[in-house]
Amino acid sequence: GQSLEQPSEVTAVEGAIVQINCTYQTSGFYGLSWYQQHDGGAPTFLSYNALDGLEETGRFSSFLSRSDSYGYLLLQELQMKDSASYFCAVTGSSYKLIFGSGTRLLVRP
Amino acid sequence: DARVTQTPRHKVTEMGQEVTMRCQPILGHNTVFWYRQTMMQGLELLAYFRNRAPLDDSGMPKDRFSAEMPDATLATLKIQPSEPRDSAVYFCASGTEYEQYFGPGTRLTVT
Numbered sequence: 001g002q003s004l005e006q007p008s009e010v011t012a013v014e015g016a017i018v019q020i021n022c023t024y025q026t027s028g029f030y031g032l033s034w035y036q037q038h039d040g041g042a043p044t045f046l047s048y049n050a051l052d053g054l055e056e057t058g059r060f061s062s063f064l065s066r067s068d069s070y071g072y073l074l075l076q077e078l079q080m081k082d083s084a085s086y087f088c089a090v091t092g093s094s095y096k097l098i099f100g101s102g103t104r105l106l107v108r109p
Numbered sequence: 110d111a112r113v114t115q116t117p118r119h120k121v122t123e124m125g126q127e128v129t130m131r132c133q134p135i136l137g138h139n140t141v142f143w144y145r146q147t148m149m150q151g152l153e154l155l156a157y158f159r160n161r162a163p164l165d166d167s168g169m170p171k172d173r174f175s176a177e178m179p180d181a182t183l184a185t186l187k188i189q190p191s192e193p194r195d196s197a198v199y200f201c202a203s204g205t206e207y208e209q210y211f212g213p214g215t216r217l218t219v220t
Contacts, residue, residue, distance in 0.1 A: 042200060042214055
């Protein structure tokens with residue numbers, strides 16, 4: 001089967017750095033994606049890692065270690081608008097995207 | 110700008126009624142996905158299509174749900190008959206197996 005684990009909630013202060021971890025178990029693995037979803041909104045694509053290492057896109061970075069079945073999303077210079085839910089998702093052998101249960105990030109002033 | 114559109118945005122219906130949700134994927138995207146999101150179950154993949162052909166609908170209750178793509182610009186998800194447990198937000202997305210663009214969703218309430 002396939003499963004993903006990520007923390008249910010994270011709280012951080014505006015301007016700080018926060019890391020959201022994701023561990024996964026999947027039959028076959030093609031890559032790890034991250035999505036952001038604001039309350040009442042739709043998920044929006046943030047990043048995708050197919051290979052080990054760090055991918056940087058502005059204030060957001062995503063890391064993958066295939067050997068550890070582990071990845072994380074790093075958010076720097078946190079802003080209030082970053083308060084949202086963040087989902088990791090794996091593309092496995094079935095070529096379907098399987099989502100984790102999401103991490104709710106609360107950014108405090 | 111290119112985006113996925115869905116109609117209706119909200120739907121309230123009584124149990125037993127038929128519900129049809131529509132989606133227009135981004136032009137040029139040949140893979141379309143239907144998801145359901147609830148607090149309890151999170152985001153679940155119901156079905157997906159490539160080049161209008163159904164590739165996987167294993168996440169869908171077969172007895173009451175059906176998904177089709179009559180043409181490249183329209184995907185439909187139908188529930189007949191609807192039940193209160195079907196209350197959820199239904200998202201359509203188009204893109205690839207890892208980078209998907211979601212529509213705004215249809216919030217369905219079945220009473």
